[in-house]
Amino acid sequence: MMDDLDALFAQAKAKPMAPSAAVMARVLADAAAHQPQGQAWPAADARPKLGLFAQFAGFFGGAGALAGMASAAMAGLFIGYVQPSSLDLVTGAGAASASLEQVELLPDLSAFLTEE
Amino acid sequence: MPRDTLAELDDEALLVLYANKDPDAARLLAHRLMPRLVGYAGRLLADRAEAEDIAQETMLRLWKLAPDWRSGEAKVSTWAYRVAQNLCTDRLRLRQRRGAEALDAVAEPASDAATVVAGMIEADRMAALDAALASLPERQRSAVVLRHIEGLTNPEIAEILQIGVEAVESLTARGKRALTLALAGQRAELGYEEAE
Structure with missing residues (x-):
């Protein structure tokens, strides 16, 4: 009788219940409806793209630092053109009183090299 | 990916491809799993229409789970049988509560x-x-x-x-x-x- 049972099992195995075309269509419709959309994997570089100015400002440490540098540059140009007299006193003070003839950049070592 | 190449892949690889928007992976996976699920649920419930509902529901859960599928934990087919088994158990309990045994509705x-x-x-x-x-x-x-x-x-x-x-x-x-x-x-x- 067990052999009969095994024969029945083999018969059932050989003839699987085929799903109807209707249910297959429903399953595939479900699959299409739930398939992930858009980029499945995040892009390798997901950082937002920076504008040219933002990149430039970033190089100098942000827009605030850049504004400070720009102010200093403008002030320098202004001072250069206007040449205030008080500034002349500072820059001309040393040069007017004494003329500099020679600057010894390499100190003379001969004093140390003489033999006793 | 070409269909010939897809046919050589296992169920899990197909599921990963489905999650990554491959247009053919779902069809192939459904053709592999659906006959088994309908057959299994059909024999547990002795009702063809209910078995197809259960198989569809099992596949729906698989589609939803696909992006979060953790590889190596379970075979896709084993997972699907387990879901179908649980759904069948629920149906059988519901039947028992209603007292309606559909034994004569054997497909x-x-x-x-x-x-x-x-x-x-x-x-x-x-x-x-x-x-x-x-x-x-x-x-x-x-x-x-x-x-x-x-x-x-x-x-x-x-x-x-x-x-x-x-x-x-x-x-x-x-x-x-x-x-x-x-x-x-x-x-x-x-x-x-x-x-x-």
Whole structure:
């Protein structure tokens, strides 16, 4: 009788219940409806793209630092053109009183090299 | 990806491809899993329409889970059988509560046998097997169908039914004995005398 049972099992195995075309269509419709959309994997570089100015400002440490540098540059140009007299006193003070003839950049070592 | 290449991939690879928007992966995966799920649920519930509903629901859960599928934890087919098993258990409990046993609604498998008579006998045999299976307790029925019709291994069945391997062996052995008894009275009707 067990052999009969095994024969029945083999018969059932050989003839699987085929799903109807209707249910297959429903399953595939479900699959299409739930398939992930858009980029499945995040892009390798997901950082937002920076504008040219933002990149430039970033190089100098942000827009605030850049504004400070720009102010200093403008002030320098202004001072250069206007040449205030008080500034002349500072820059001309040393040069007017004494003329500099020679600057010894390499100190003379001969004093140390003489033999006793 | 070309279909020939897809056909060589395992279920898990197809699921990953589906999650990554491959247009053919879902079709191939559905054609692999649906006959098994419909067959399994059909034998547990003895109702073709309900079995198709269960198979569709199982596949729907698989599609939803696809992006979060953790590879290597379970085989896709084992996971699907387990979901189908749980859905069938829910249906059977619902039936019990309603007191409506649909034993007479056993689906008769289509037969393309050479002669009408032979076809009828074969259909009768399958109907007798289904009726005998329906008379088994649910766990025994699941274990017997998974082992002897779906052809799964005991460890796989243990995972699906969430019991130990020894319990699976015991369930299938008891199930087979009970089936043999249920079928003994139908021996003549099944046409075995005629065949021998």
